Amino acid sequence: MHFPNSFMELSRAKELIKKFDQHKVLVVGDIVLDHYIHGVVERINPEAPVPILRATREREETGGAGNTAKNLARLGAETILVSVVGDDETATLIEETANQEGYRAILIRDKERPSIRKERYLVGNQHMLRVDFEEVKDINSEIEKKVIAEIRKVMAEGVDAVIVSDYAKGLVTKKIAEVVLDEAGQRDILVGADVKPSRASYFTGATFISPNVREAHEFLGLNYHEQQVPPAELAKMVYVKMCANVFLTLGKEGIYVYCGGEHGHYIPQSNVIEVADESGAGDTAAAVLLLSMLSGACENEAAELSNAGGAVVVSKVGSVGISTDEIYEMLTKNGVKDEQTEIKMVDEAI
Numbered sequence: 001m002h003f004p005n006s007f008m009e010l011s012r013a014k015e016l017i018k019k020f021d022q023h024k025v026l027v028v029g030d031i032v033l034d035h036y037i038h039g040v041v042e043r044i045n046p047e048a049p050v051p052i053l054r055a056t057r058e059r060e061e062t063g064g065a066g067n068t069a070k071n072l073a074r075l076g077a078e079t080i081l082v083s084v085v086g087d088d089e090t091a092t093l094i095e096e097t098a099n100q101e102g103y104r105a106i107l108i109r110d111k112e113r114p115s116i117r118k119e120r121y122l123v124g125n126q127h128m129l130r131v132d133f134e135e136v137k138d139i140n141s142e143i144e145k146k147v148i149a150e151i152r153k154v155m156a157e158g159v160d161a162v163i164v165s166d167y168a169k170g171l172v173t174k175k176i177a178e179v180v181l182d183e184a185g186q187r188d189i190l191v192g193a194d195v196k197p198s199r200a201s202y203f204t205g206a207t208f209i210s211p212n213v214r215e216a217h218e219f220l221g222l223n224y225h226e227q228q229v230p231p232a233e234l235a236k237m238v239y240v241k242m243c244a245n246v247f248l249t250l251g252k253e254g255i256y257v258y259c260g261g262e263h264g265h266y267i268p269q270s271n272v273i274e275v276a277d278e279s280g281a282g283d284t285a286a287a288v289l290l291l292s293m294l295s296g297a298c299e300n301e302a303a304e305l306s307n308a309g310g311a312v313v314v315s316k317v318g319s320v321g322i323s324t325d326e327i328y329e330m331l332t333k334n335g336v337k338d339e340q341t342e343i344k345m346v347d348e349a350i
Helices: 010-017 065-074 089-101 142-158 174-187 195-202 213-219 231-242 279-293 299-314 324-333
Strands: 025-028 029-046 049-062 076-088 106-110 118-122 126-133 160-164 189-193 243-249 254-260 265-268
Touching: 010 299, 025 065, 025 142, 025 279, 029 065, 029 076, 029 089, 029 213, 049 065, 049 076, 049 089, 049 106, 065 076, 065 089, 065 160, 065 279, 076 089, 076 118, 076 142, 106 118, 106 142, 142 174, 160 174, 160 279, 174 189, 174 195, 189 279, 195 213, 213 231, 213 243, 231 243, 231 254, 243 279, 254 299, 265 299, 279 299, 299 324
Parallel strands: 025 076, 025 160, 029 118, 076 106, 160 189
Antiparallel strands: 029 049, 118 126, 243 254, 254 265
16 A cells, blocks of 8 residues: 655754754663674685685674664764673673763673673675574573662663663563663653563553564564554554554554554655665664654654664664764655645554
8 A cells, every 4th residue: 555755844854853962861771792794705615515704894883772872872862871791801892882882881790691792794785694692581689789770870860761772681670660660750751662572561651662563463462474463553552552652663664653542643764775784773763763752853753753764774784873964864865845744644554
């Protein structure tokens, strides 16, 4: 089904984007060190029928919740991340990388687990192999208390919003979720929940939740392969269960927004790009949504800016941050109009 394009005024988009650097955000979640090895394949291994990658370049980025923090920081927000790492050399590298990326990382060291590291081997834009070093289990009660103490300390110092970036690696426990929601409620600040289905119920009552279609099905206990629910209905069902505004991300189709009432809003992805890598796009979408709403955007405007941010990041390789200049350039390149055009409401399935 064809949906009409929807655009806000370019001047309005610029007005909102310029306010991104006025905000301070706390990120809570599982941090990862992403190690990228780029190279070329010129021959097959004579010892086994596998390609040989001749490495030409290496780089590190923080991933997981670090990717959310990195995006917030690159978009101008003062950003603090609270997470857990191992007591190892990777933890030190994570701390150094976070500092280079422009945000403050409060990292509690846990001797009972290794820091999470993912090594990605790439040829051009193509992923050849990924190797994960991790031990997935919930943090123990002692580490949990330390995490909670840091969350309370940062929030007492003053932040404008909290975003939970959960990768289901063990940091986000029910108690930590309760503390985040309670502390935010006392201060009347936004809570964004970018969480895995196994933890979604912990964040009932958050300001917004931003699942993709597959995750939304899992939130509801539905088998995505056997019972695919249309986006409009799916978003309403998640809203009812979570008591939170829903930004249902639809990949190249855009975002379906439901905030209660009779109708939801379909905001199509009107930015034309060549996709290089979709990894980390959800983190970018959540970061842009949060900063847009903090800057005074309505939900539809936030979704449209998030679409532009998503288009920027998937045109790059790896979980990288984006800038406000890149969002503005994307909107300009793809024809955001200077005159006001109504964002049409669509209460239909794709």
